[in-house]
Amino acid sequence: MAKKIPLRELTADERHVLERVAHSSSEPAGEVARGKVLLALADGATRSGAAQAGGRSTRWGVLKLVKRFNEQGLCVLEGSHGGGPAVQYGPVERERILQEFHRQPDLERDGTNTWSLTTLQRTLRNAEDGLPQVSTFVILETLHQAGLSWQRDRTWCQSGEVLRKRKEGVVRVVDPHLAEKRGR
Numbered sequence: 537m538a539k540k541i542p543l544r545e546l547t548a549d550e551r552h553v554l555e556r557v558a559h560s561s562s563e564p565a566g567e568v569a570r571g572k573v574l575l576a577l578a579d580g581a582t583r584s585g586a587a588q589a590g591g592r593s594t595r596w597g598v599l600k601l602v603k604r605f606n607e608q609g610l611c612v613l614e615g616s617h618g619g620g621p622a623v624q625y626g627p628v629e630r631e632r633i634l635q636e637f638h639r640q641p642d643l644e645r646d647g648t649n650t651w652s653l654t655t656l657q658r659t660l661r662n663a664e665d666g667l668p669q670v671s672t673f674v675i676l677e678t679l680h681q682a683g684l685s686w687q688r689d690r691t692w693c694q695s696g697e698v699l700r701k702r703k704e705g706v707v708r709v710v711d712p713h714l715a716e717k718r719g720r
Contacts, residue, residue: 541599543577544606551578553610567613573598574605625674629667633678636660 546554557563557571573590577583583595592598604612617623625633636659641648648655653672660666660675679685683696696711 541602541606543574543602546574546578550610551575553613554578557613566615570601570613570615573601577602625667625670625678629670630678630681632665632667633660633670633675634682636663636666637675637679637684 554571554575557567558575560568560571563571569590569592571590573586573592576586576589577598581589583598587593587595587598590598601612604616633656637651637656641651641655641659643649646655646659653675656675657670657672660670661668698709699706700709701707
């Protein structure tokens with residue numbers, strides 16, 4: 537039998553985030569299930585009851601989730617690497633991708649005036665301090681995590697922020713829930 541590890545006391549912010557995720561219809565299913573398990577435990581359910589609340593079949597997974605939550609906090613909602621090839625690009629490499637993206641491309645040197653995934657990939661692969669194996673998927677994933685999206689007019693745009701014409705002129709409008717949507 538596995539050693540019992542109690543769930544630590546939730547802060548008010550943690551409980552708010554867990555309730556929002558557990559009742560969400562747009563979050564990934566795994567995150568919703570983990571949120572339901574943690575909320576059930578916080579409300580006094582047994583490991584079996586918590587597993588059932590999250591649609592899980594074993595208490596062992598609940599024990600591992602509780603241990604990770606006690607150590608790492610809310611980031612466990614996103615899950616962890618589930619096997620397969622090791623993750624090659626960590627925070628340093630992702631920062632390098634963003635650094636190159638934010639540089640204005642030079643037509644002569646880069647062959648473009650605006651970044652596409654393939655031109656950014658080619659530039660990163662050819663740079664001295666670049667990433668010789670980087671894929672367009674990794675670049676796209678990195679840009680999306682930074683809150684950027686590809687627009688119909690073939691430009692990149694900071695999502696959650698728009699410029700609107702008003703009587704008093706052009707105004708920047710920011711989604712009030714932007715930080716919550718990006719990083720919890």
